[in-house]
Amino acid sequence: MSPTVRVKTLTIDGQAVGAREDQTIMQVARENNIFVPALCAIEGLTPVGACRLCIVEVKGVNKLLPACATRIEEGMEVTTNSERVANYRRTILEMLFSEGNHICSVCVSNGHCELQTLAKKLGMTHVRVPYRSTMRRVDASHERFIADPNRCILCTRCVRVCDEIEGAHTWDVMGRGINSRIITDLSQPWGDSDSCTSCGKCVNVCPTGALFEKGKAVSEMSKRQEFLPYLTLMREGKK
Amino acid sequence: MSTPKVRVATIWLDGCSGCHMSLLDMDERLIELADKIDVVYTPLMDVKQFPKDVDVTLVEGAVNSHEDYERILEVRKNTKILVSLGDCAISANVPSMRNPFGVEVTLKRAYVENVTLNPQIPSKEVPPLMPLARPVHAVVKVDLFVQGCPPSADTIHFVIAELLEGRTPDLSERTRFGA
Numbered sequence: 001m002s003p004t005v006r007v008k009t010l011t012i013d014g015q016a017v018g019a020r021e022d023q024t025i026m027q028v029a030r031e032n033n034i035f036v037p038a039l040c041a042i043e044g045l046t047p048v049g050a051c052r053l054c055i056v057e058v059k060g061v062n063k064l065l066p067a068c069a070t071r072i073e074e075g076m077e078v079t080t081n082s083e084r085v086a087n088y089r090r091t092i093l094e095m096l097f098s099e100g101n102h103i104c105s106v107c108v109s110n111g112h113c114e115l116q117t118l119a120k121k122l123g124m125t126h127v128r129v130p131y132r133s134t135m136r137r138v139d140a141s142h143e144r145f146i147a148d149p150n151r152c153i154l155c156t157r158c159v160r161v162c163d164e165i166e167g168a169h170t171w172d173v174m175g176r177g178i179n180s181r182i183i184t185d186l187s188q189p190w191g192d193s194d195s196c197t198s199c200g201k202c203v204n205v206c207p208t209g210a211l212f213e214k215g216k217a218v219s220e221m222s223k224r225q226e227f228l229p230y231l232t233l234m235r236e237g238k239k
Numbered sequence: 240m241s242t243p244k245v246r247v248a249t250i251w252l253d254g255c256s257g258c259h260m261s262l263l264d265m266d267e268r269l270i271e272l273a274d275k276i277d278v279v280y281t282p283l284m285d286v287k288q289f290p291k292d293v294d295v296t297l298v299e300g301a302v303n304s305h306e307d308y309e310r311i312l313e314v315r316k317n318t319k320i321l322v323s324l325g326d327c328a329i330s331a332n333v334p335s336m337r338n339p340f341g342v343e344v345t346l347k348r349a350y351v352e353n354v355t356l357n358p359q360i361p362s363k364e365v366p367p368l369m370p371l372a373r374p375v376h377a378v379v380k381v382d383l384f385v386q387g388c389p390p391s392a393d394t395i396h397f398v399i400a401e402l403l404e405g406r407t408p409d410l411s412e413r414t415r416f417g418a
Contacts, residue, residue, distance in 0.1 A: 105416070105417045117415075126323070
């Protein structure tokens, strides 16, 4: 640790912890084996606070704060698992399930899906809001991969990994609010993309079955994400 | 005189019958259960009318047709503890995949476009579809949700055994969507 980096102390769920001042609540929690759920945050990419599943309570602050995008402060008292937070998280999950068309039983990522895993872990027994059942077209134009927006939760991991790590910026978000969707290039078919290098990083960071490899049947698509922290370190010239 | 047996029913709405197959997969444990429960209505028996005063009903399938709708209202009226058994009952699962397309397109696809012999949309015998395939809890109150496609025989046995003991089964570690 360089001498210019300061250490701050805080408590998370009553546990006293110390950390570098430039760390986020999520980083510090995870270093101390305290579980904070997340679907958009992933080690190695810039946090965006899109999914809101990592919301935590901070004493003295009325609103809930995203742990992935909130820096620690001296004397902070963080609660990661209150009843209030648990209720919000379940509601967020239910809205994610109702917004897309998530049919776990016939999904390539069944059994390997981060959304499905969190639904179980956070005790989402059913979805209380009506399902939207909107029509979203599958893009199977790429030689090796398929994009199924029915399973997309707009976490933007694909957008960030393509931009920050691969440097291609093939993916982006189009539209606003409920009409937001993930596109390749200027909303052209993925297979026609001039910028895509077919590296597959987007497929592997995708938390659901929205991006997957061709030829995979139900439950066969497991993702490999170990590469990401190493590539990030290499980019920063630390290794 | 022995204590009266618990009255249990099962009903099959729009599902593949996989949940009922999983129920049968309990094998010899079914015989054990038969000492404690009376199965008073199920698609596996020839009973026409859903009985009154049922203690527990396990519901397989989504509410997809008008017939499903009428039946689930009848079931709710006569059931103390209503259990959504499996992903179709809980989320409408595979039957809901027709929802984005609408009823007309779905029927045309099934009965006209993919048919070579006498293609026509049925007007009798087949119950008409509702605008959307819906989860059971979107129509009536549900007391317990048992995820899985289908839930395993062990899970179903655990649910029944816990209910017989008067407890609410904790399924958090036992099953999930798509299990």
